[in-house]
Amino acid sequence: MPILSLSGITKTFGAVAALTGIDLDVEAGEVVAIVGDNGAGKSTLVKILSGVHAADSGTITFEGGQAHIATPADAHRLGIATVFQDLALCENLNVIENLFLGQELRALRLDDVAMEVRSWELLRQLSAKIPSVRTPVASLSGGQRQTVAIARSLLADPKVVILDEPTAALGVAQTAEVLNLIERLRDRGLGVIMISHNMADVKAVADKVAVLRLGRNNGTFAVGEVSQEDIIAAITGATDNVVTRRAQSQERLRQ
Amino acid sequence: MTDLETPTDLKDERLIGRQGLRGAAEGLLDRVRGGDLGVLPVVIGLIVIWSVFQALNPIFLSSVNLVNLTLECAPVGIIALGVVVVLLVGQIDLSVGSVSGLTSAVMAVFFVDRRLPVWLAILAAIVIGCAIGWVYGQIFNRFGVPSFVITMAGLLGLLGVQLWMLGAKGSINLPFDSGLVAFAQLAFVPVWLSYVFVVVAAAGLFASGYAHARRRRKASLSAVSTQLLVARSVLVLIGLGVVVWYLNQTRGVGWMFVLFLALVLVMHYVLGRTKFGKSIYAVGGNAEAARRAGINVRAVYTSAFVLCTTLAAVGGVLAAARLAAVNQSSGGGDVNLNAIAAAVIGGTSLFGGRGTAFAALLGIVVIQSISSGLTLLNLDSSFRFMVTGAVLLLAVAVDSVARRSRVSHGRA
Ligand SMILES: Nc1ncnc2c1ncn2[C@@H]1O[C@H](COP(=O)(O)OP(=O)(O)OP(=O)(O)O)[C@@H](O)[C@H]1O
Ligand SMILES: [Mg+2]
Numbered sequence: 001m002p003i004l005s006l007s008g009i010t011k012t013f014g015a016v017a018a019l020t021g022i023d024l025d026v027e028a029g030e031v032v033a034i035v036g037d038n039g040a041g042k043s044t045l046v047k048i049l050s051g052v053h054a055a056d057s058g059t060i061t062f063e064g065g066q067a068h069i070a071t072p073a074d075a076h077r078l079g080i081a082t083v084f085q086d087l088a089l090c091e092n093l094n095v096i097e098n099l100f101l102g103q104e105l106r107a108l109r110l111d112d113v114a115m116e117v118r119s120w121e122l123l124r125q126l127s128a129k130i131p132s133v134r135t136p137v138a139s140l141s142g143g144q145r146q147t148v149a150i151a152r153s154l155l156a157d158p159k160v161v162i163l164d165e166p167t168a169a170l171g172v173a174q175t176a177e178v179l180n181l182i183e184r185l186r187d188r189g190l191g192v193i194m195i196s197h198n199m200a201d202v203k204a205v206a207d208k209v210a211v212l213r214l215g216r217n218n219g220t221f222a223v224g225e226v227s228q229e230d231i232i233a234a235i236t237g238a239t240d241n242v243v244t245r246r247a248q249s250q251e252r253l254r255q
Numbered sequence: 256m257t258d259l260e261t262p263t264d265l266k267d268e269r270l271i272g273r274q275g276l277r278g279a280a281e282g283l284l285d286r287v288r289g290g291d292l293g294v295l296p297v298v299i300g301l302i303v304i305w306s307v308f309q310a311l312n313p314i315f316l317s318s319v320n321l322v323n324l325t326l327e328c329a330p331v332g333i334i335a336l337g338v339v340v341v342l343l344v345g346q347i348d349l350s351v352g353s354v355s356g357l358t359s360a361v362m363a364v365f366f367v368d369r370r371l372p373v374w375l376a377i378l379a380a381i382v383i384g385c386a387i388g389w390v391y392g393q394i395f396n397r398f399g400v401p402s403f404v405i406t407m408a409g410l411l412g413l414l415g416v417q418l419w420m421l422g423a424k425g426s427i428n429l430p431f432d433s434g435l436v437a438f439a440q441l442a443f444v445p446v447w448l449s450y451v452f453v454v455v456a457a458a459g460l461f462a463s464g465y466a467h468a469r470r471r472r473k474a475s476l477s478a479v480s481t482q483l484l485v486a487r488s489v490l491v492l493i494g495l496g497v498v499v500w501y502l503n504q505t506r507g508v509g510w511m512f513v514l515f516l517a518l519v520l521v522m523h524y525v526l527g528r529t530k531f532g533k534s535i536y537a538v539g540g541n542a543e544a545a546r547r548a549g550i551n552v553r554a555v556y557t558s559a560f561v562l563c564t565t566l567a568a569v570g571g572v573l574a575a576a577r578l579a580a581v582n583q584s585s586g587g588g589d590v591n592l593n594a595i596a597a598a599v600i601g602g603t604s605l606f607g608g609r610g611t612a613f614a615a616l617l618g619i620v621v622i623q624s625i626s627s628g629l630t631l632l633n634l635d636s637s638f639r640f641m642v643t644g645a646v647l648l649l650a651v652a653v654d655s656v657a658r659r660s661r662v663s664h665g666r667a
Contacts, residue, residue: 052547073549088547092540092608093533101537102548107530113470120263131267138661 001064003028003191004049004080004160009058011044018044019215022058026160026191031182033202033223034195036212037235042195043085045212046164049193050082051075063159076102079159083166085195087149091138095119095130098137099152122151127177142169150178160191167201179205199228213237262477279483296653297601297617300646304621308628315628318504324620324627325502326439329515330355330574331590332619335597336522337566339615342598343526344559345539345607346395346402350387350409351594354564355571356586357417358384362572363427363581364420366435373435377572384568385561387413392557402560410591418583426582429575439576442510449499449508457492461485511573515616518566522612535559539608570594589640593622596643600650606658621646 002025009022019041026032034042047053049060051072060067062078069075075082089098096112096119105111119133128147130140137145146169153161163182167175182205185192196202202209203223211218211234219234308315334351341348358380366376387409394405421427429436444452461484468478502508526532537545538555546552574590575581599605600621601614622643629639 050547071549072547073551076549082547084547088541088544090537090540090544090608093536097533097536101533101545102550104530104533110528110530110533113467113474113476116264116471116476117474129267131269133264 002026002061003063004193005061006045006049007059007061009045009048009060010056011041011048011053012056017215019048019055022212022215022217024210024217024220026193028159028191029186029189030208031186031192031194031206033206033209034193034212035197035199035202035209035231035235036218040212040235041215042212043164044215046082046084046162046193046195049075049080049162050084052084076156079157080162081153081156081158081160082162083146083149083153083164085164085168087145089137089145089149092136094136095123095133095140095148098148099155101152103156118155119151122154123147125154125177126151126181127173129174143171143174146170147174150181154181158190160193161185162193162195164195165197166194167196167198175201199231202231203228211235262472263475265477294602294613294617296650297614297621300600300649301617301621301624304624304628308624308631312628312631315631318501319506320627320631322502322506322509324623325512326509326577327623327627328616328619329509329511330570330577331593331597331623332515332570332615333518333573334567334570334590334594335601335615335619336518336612337563337570338594338598339601339603339610339612340522340526340535340559340566341402341563342603342605343535343539343608343610344556345542346556346559347595347605348391348406348409348560348563348567349403349591349595350406350413351563351567351570352586352588352591353410353413353417354384354387354567354586355574355590356581356584357387357413357420357571358568359571359575359581359585360417360420360427363429363575366433367427367429373433377435380572381565381568384564384566384571388561388564389557391560391564392553395556395560396553414587417586421581421583426580428580431579435572435576436579439511439573440579443507444510444513446503446507449503450496452508452513453492453495453499456495457488460491461488464488511577514573518569519612519616522615526612531555531558536608541608567594589636589643592647593619593643596647596650597622599654600646602654604654604658605651606654618650 004026006022006024009019010017011019022041022045024032024034024045034045036042044053048055049069051069051074054070060069062080067074067078069078069080090101093101096115099119099122100115105114116133123130123133126147128144128151130144130147137148140148146166150163150166153163163178167178170178179201182192182194186205186207194202194206206223208220209223209226209231210220211231213235214237218237221231221234305316314320334355338348338351361383362376362380365371365379366373371379391402391405391409394400395402431437464479464484464487465481468481468484471478499508526535534545534550534555537548537550538552542552545555571586575585578585597618598610598614599618601610601616601618603610603614625642625646626639629642
């Protein structure tokens with residue numbers, strides 16, 4: 001039985017049908033990659049799962065029961081943690097405050113020592129290169145911010161982790177750490193949804209690839225049984241597409 | 256490779272090691288260069304203002320005048336404290352003056368006209384203040400009307416209610432023998448107790464700092480050295496001691512001023528050391544990020560408005576008590592402007608998410624100093640408006656420049 005299951009999810013923004021009848025299953029201990037072109041609706045799907053947007057129709061089943069995710073707090077309560085593409089950090093707060101935002105220890109007398117210790121633990125796990133956790137997030141580099149956002153999703157022992165392009169801004173070592181982390185999460189029995197444009201990363205860690213195209217399902221593949229070309233064909237919608245044409249012309253040049 | 260000596264938070268080799276008193280001073284200098292000015296501009300401003308007025312009129316820094324200054328600060332300072340909270344969530348309340356006027360009128364009508372017990376009248380005023388903020392919050396959250404429009408409407412509308420309540424005679428005198436008026440005009444801390452407060456403050460600062468440093472060391476994090484903690488507490492002890500001694504040369508420290516300080520300290524704790532306080536800063540910094548972190552953003556906005564108008568009500572009641580009267584101009588004139596200006600001058604950013612409770616204290620001291628100095632020079636309110644306006648503009652300019660500098664130094 002899947003831990004998280006979507007069926008018939010539809011979302012429109014004004015005249016734009018961002019998502020139409022999306023189905024998706026995520027098992028516990030499984031990494032599902034969602035791929036698709038820019039504007040395919042990946043981030044919109046993530047936002048529906050994390051309670052940022054409400055779906056117009058469709059059902060979400062979580063751990064076998066129907067779930068209503070109306071607010072981000074609902075998603076947190078269910079155990080769905082999200083790393084957003086735009087990271088959603090508060091620039092005026094420091095790293096610790098951002099990590100623990102909304103889930104501070106001891107509400108009436110903040111336990112800043114425990115929070116700082118835990119922050120360093122999480123960041124070390126991700127090989128983060130952050131000199132000080134007491135500087136405002138505004139002073140961090142793009143990759144450092146992304147690491148903070150990822151660390152935050154791990155804080156509350158989630159059951160499903162959703163990462164929207166988690167490695168887009170990361171260096172080589174940090175990307176490897178995030179991929180390791182994704183595998184560790186899977187081994188611990190969490191469901192992981194990962195969005196990425198990097199096929200190598202997808203092939204490296206995902207068990208299953210779900211393709212979105214123009215807001216619709218365009219195939220779900222087991223990673224072991226599918227070639228990169230097939231995925232790209234599903235993403236672009238044709239075997240004759242700009243990617244294959246480019247590959248062919250490169251081939252011709254070489255000859 | 257990992258050395259056990261270095262605290263966890265100082266392991267990164269790019270960190271510039273700084274130690275002891277000198278290191279602390281250097282770190283401060285760095286922060287200022289980066290646009291993280293904190294209370295520095297306002298402290299410098301205060302020194303300049305005091306020097307100028309003292310040079311022009313030697314009575315200015317006399318004990319009598321400073322005692323008066325502290326009493327003048329309290330009511331508007333308490334209102335400014337509420338304005339700080341609203342500014343922190345990135346909104347504004349332009350109606351604090353009217354709220355304070357209306358609620359003081361409510362108090363006077365209940366207390367004098369209806370002959371209710373004074374505490375009940377005060378409670379009624381505070382409840383009404385609270386309700387006004389709640390209504391602001393509902394309108395803001397439900398209809399998305401910008402807060403400056405809502406509160407501008409409040410500014411006019413509530414003034415109207417105040418005038419209507421006071422009716423034809425237009426003013427109500429509070430009896431001099433009531434506890435409320437005595438509290439605002441005659442209640443001073445006994446000399447011995449004032450020194451006890453000073454010692455408790457310095458000792459408390461040291462004790463909490465020491466306990467905190469010990470817990471940090473135990474968790475192998477870096478901590479402030481005991482030497483620095485002692486130095487800080489001694490400075491506070493001497494500084495506060497001198498101030499209190501000087502005020503005690505004449506009437507001493509007013510209980511009303513102590514109330515103001517207590518409210519500032521409580522607010523400082525709430526903003527800095529509680530989950531609620533962090534959510535205030537988060538909403539002011541990035542409301543969408545706060546929402547996605549599961550914070551109830553609407554509730555935070557509503558509580559900020561409620562805190563602001565409630566404190567405005569408290570300030571209004573105290574202002575009325577100090578005057579021993581409520582009239583049509585209670586809460587009018589420059590109360591509104593002074594309260595908002597104090598918050599901004601004290602270093603609360605108009606852009607939201609930045610500032611502390613102490614901004615209200617420092618800002619109101621600046622404003623009342625200007626007002627008191629000009630009064631001593633026999634200059635009327637026309638000059639006071641001009642100078643206060645100029646100082647406000649200067650403060651906002653400093654805020655904007657500091658913000659730009661923070662962006663370029665990565666501290667925005
Ligand atoms: N808040 C919004 N208001 C209106 N339209 C939106 C909104 N968010 C997304 N859209 C539209 O929905 C469609 C899908 O956007 P989405 O962000 O989900 O794409 P994506 O697959 O994440 O793309 P990318 O790879 O560029 O991140 C786009 O056409 C976009 O314009
Ligand atoms: Mg996206």
